[in-house]
Amino acid sequence: MRGRRRPALRAVMDISSLRTAVVEGDRVEATAATRAGLSAGIPARRLLEEALIPAMATVGDLFRRREYYVPEMLMAARAMKACMEVLRPELVAAKVEPLARVVGATVQGDLHDIGKNLVLMMLEGAGFEIVDVGVDCPPDRIVAAVKEHNARLVCLSALLTTTMPAMRDTIVALEAAGLRQRVGVLVGGAPLNQAYADEIGADGYAPDAASAVDKAKEVLARLAGD
């Protein structure tokens, strides 16, 4: 049997090598392992749930433990994204649903997008479907995106004390549109803290991209329980 592995063992090895490649941010190796996994008959859902999502969870843990910093996290997220390009047609065909749809935006008046992009990359890596509505987003554009995509979570970013009030305006607009009961709101950005998130009625505050994933899951679990 030299040179031939049993299918179950090969599947385990493909999943394990895919997970490692994503954690190490090796895009080429990760997409090759994804293709190899599909060729070996491993279902796309299994590659997503047993390799990609756990890999990004590991990346989040490494970031929290200060073993990874933003560049390592970015490289892993890019590897994950490349794998998703390969898997997406299979996932669609198999009717695999994302954890939830998330609308991400930098609020009105603010043009900065690095923080937003990092958070959305990490959420995508955790199995969320992302609708990025961009920068300088007025509340009505965010409300429209939530309705159009049936989003369960809104992530808002602000970098300036002067644009933070636009987060409150967005929450008010979601309430006015009758969406607030079914959509969670997560906020983040340099001038923010938990106290401000509480003050404006947000459901959560995330100080960095890795903790945004945990917060997003927490908020959704709370909404599901309500």
Next chain:
Amino acid sequence: MDEPVTPAIEPRSTPLTPRERWLRTLRFQSVDHVPDEEFGYWTETLQVWRDQGIPEGVNSDAAADRFFGFARRQRVPVRMGIHPAFQRQVLEETDRHRIVVDGTGVTLMENKDGSSTIPQFLRFPIDTRQDWIEFRRRLDPADVARYPARWEQQLPAWRQRDFPLGIAVGSLFGWIRDWMGFERATTACIEEPALIEDMMEHITELTLHVLQRALRDLQLDFADFWEDMCFNSGPMISPRLFRRFMVPRYQKITSLLRSHGVDIIYVDCDGDITELVPLWLEAGVNCMFPLEIRAGSRPEQFRATYGRDVLLMGGVDKTALIQGKPAVDRELARIVPLVEQGGYIPHLDHRCPPDVTLDTYLYYLRRKRELLGIPQPEAPATALVREASR
């Protein structure tokens, strides 16, 4: 909130010059009072304050410094960065935004009404090694325009000065981040380390070369780097990468500065700098600025950890001024014990934002000066400051 106070630092009988005061403060020597400095303002802040009582001409940091009477501190006008700059071009305009190529060759989207925001960056001048080779022509150490034509004529006045005079020594990471973009620059540290090494080495050689003349002609008081390489959650690259790429190159620059008696070398870095402070100290950069409190860069924590090895500037939470006067009092009470230890010049931890009212700002200045024994200066704003919220 408004009772009389005893100054935290007893005035000395002999007045010091502003230069002596600045140097003595940062060398932990006795002073009559700490230097009266502030960081600056958003453009909109001064616009908003015009409706609240400041005169029309106070429309820049320099004009505001004169208006409020802050202590003078200057840098020599040496061009350390790119020269010539790129031609600014407007590529596209919408109702709210303008897409431009700025002086560093970056294509970005900015607000058309001039309101402050960090822009959305769209394209960067350096992506490949070939781009860098082209770009490097603007970083020519031998470029004669790096020093002003009237340098020699200005030297006698600078040598007679009574205020601190320093030199901006640029940036190892911050510039590269600006020229390549955040994502490309940070991941290139791992994926293309040779390119990053090459860029940082060139900047180091440029800096060492350009510094020579200023250090030969003048006894400078300080030098400052600009990096802005930290988020609220910590540095943009790991301490491991920082040590590999940056520490040895900083050491070359700081050794040259120290060999010419420049022993106050600060770095301007927003965000949470906690993990990088020991590496900057190891690299010979001994003063941290502006110590953003909300991000977690707390001056009292750095003093407790590093003692007199670290010098500090800033560290007064600007958001306390947004909250109002009781928060201002609490914030000033927090920093007084640290001021008493020396080696620390307190001021707001970044530019004053427009959601601080002029009245609260004047109150902050009055209370800070009273608490720290800083005399009210002869300045146009002094009457306003004295009357603030009495």
